[in-house]
């Protein structure tokens with residue numbers, strides 16, 4: 001199956017600029033990453049390694065100096081170990097870990113290797129399924145980012161209880177030195193509410209869909225004149 005790399009912008013909604021891009025993989029007919037993972041079962045680690053290398057090759061050369069590339073690593077790839085990420089500037093790369101990644105001894109070994117090389121981590125899909133708050137307590141693993149799941153953000157402007165959860169998650173992360181990205185922003189009202197709460201970073205269809213790698217150059221050319 002043919003597969004393609006897509007990049008979705010992540011925005012500083014206070015400064016109205018792009019702080020980076022998340023790479024995702026999809027099939028040529030729009031198959032999602034999880035559908036591709038099902039298709040490549042049995043050779044997941046090598047498929048994921050292809051996606052990682054392709055993301056770095058297609059993304060890193062086109063970033064501005066202060067932008068980051070957010071990449072996803074599948075748990076099976078971490079379990080597989082080895083040389084997961086080639087020799088690139090670790091300051092430019094944030095590694096997203098799914099909330100459901102099980103921390104086995106092999107996964108821990110891979111994460112520590114990547115951490116020793118200077119890569120930063122984001123906990124992806126934060127707040128969905130089982131809570132990951134205990135992951136913020138580990139001595140050997142200190143994520144620099146969390147990405148608040150879309151299932152929380154979709155109610156942030158209509159449910160005061162969700163607003164409270166986001167507000168206190170933001171406060172907790174500020175004390176821990178962790179940046180927060182709101183995922184799945186799809187409406188203007190969600191964006192306004194997030195700004196009101198004080199969430200600085202966001203991504204979602206309202207701010208930009210995952211698109212061809214040329215989006216990085218195109219958006220950076222527009223930066224400064226772009227309004228959402």
Ligand SMILES: [Ca+2]
Pocket residue numbers: 022072096124
């Ligand atoms: Ca992700």
